[in-house]
Amino acid sequence: AQKITQTQPGMFVQEKEAVTLDCTYDTSDPSYGLFWYKQPSSGEMIFLIYQGSYDQQNATEGRYSLNFQKARKSANLVISASQLGDSAMYFCAMRERLDSNYQLIWGAGTKLIIKP
Amino acid sequence: NAGVTQTPKFQVLKTGQSMTLQCAQDMNHEYMSWYRQDPGMGLRLIHYSVGAGITDQGEVPNGYNVSRSTTEDFPLRLLSAAPSQTSVYFCASSGRWDSGNTIYFGEGSWLTVV
Numbered sequence: 001a002q003k004i005t006q007t008q009p010g011m012f013v014q015e016k017e018a019v020t021l022d023c024t025y026d027t028s029d030p031s032y033g034l035f036w037y038k039q040p041s042s043g044e045m046i047f048l049i050y051q052g053s054y055d056q057q058n059a060t061e062g063r064y065s066l067n068f069q070k071a072r073k074s075a076n077l078v079i080s081a082s083q084l085g086d087s088a089m090y091f092c093a094m095r096e097r098l099d100s101n102y103q104l105i106w107g108a109g110t111k112l113i114i115k116p
Numbered sequence: 117n118a119g120v121t122q123t124p125k126f127q128v129l130k131t132g133q134s135m136t137l138q139c140a141q142d143m144n145h146e147y148m149s150w151y152r153q154d155p156g157m158g159l160r161l162i163h164y165s166v167g168a169g170i171t172d173q174g175e176v177p178n179g180y181n182v183s184r185s186t187t188e189d190f191p192l193r194l195l196s197a198a199p200s201q202t203s204v205y206f207c208a209s210s211g212r213w214d215s216g217n218t219i220y221f222g223e224g225s226w227l228t229v230v
Contacts, residue, residue: 035219037221043204043223043224043226044221044223044224045206045208045221045224047218047219047220050218091158091159093159093219101164101166101172102147103161103174104149104161104219106158106159106160107158108157108158109157109158
């Protein structure tokens with residue numbers, strides 16, 4: 001079974017609209033963490049937002065917020081007021097314990113294109 | 117303000133050649149890892165390290181070696197390059213797992229094996 005699922009391979013959104021990128025996860029570790037990264041066409045990985053499994057409130061960072069629904073095992077990224085520069089690949093990742101260490105598992109990504 | 121430094125950024129190899137991708141971080145991070153990213157795909161873990169002298173295999177370790185003699189450096193060695201190793205390689209580092217630390221990435225290394 002997939003541990004991290006991003007169901008939207010690609011999305012087109014009109015500039016200035018809000019965007020929701022889906023991410024569902026599966027883990028038995030009670031103390032996991034969830035990350036979202038942006039990868040523009042230039043290739044670098046840019047950290048956007050982090051949510052710990054015990055965090056009481058949804059994480060927010062500027063225009064980015066994480067809609068964390070623990071019971072549904074979903075951690076959707078919301079981008080408010082989208083901009084042309086938001087066009088990129090977006091990856092969801094989960095960090096969970098593996099024995100005495102941890103592992104980071106990545107989703108397949110969503111390609112977001114913002115239309116002017 | 118270097119963060120994670122990866123070299124080289126671009127490399128073309130012939131099948132059978134060996135090479136080393138360098139990775140260094142100046143944040144005193146314990147955790148370092150190497151990923152590969154194939155076109156249109158997410159990241160796959162090759163090898164990782166939880167501290168100097170300690171390394172372990174990830175999801176796709178075959179054909180690669182790593183070592184961690186210092187906290188700062190985590191080189192990735194391709195022993196005998198194959199066309200299937202054509203990919204973009206990312207080095208990443210982070211602080212302790214239980215601190216919810218951000219994972220920092222290098223800029224990536226584009227490797228083509230012909």
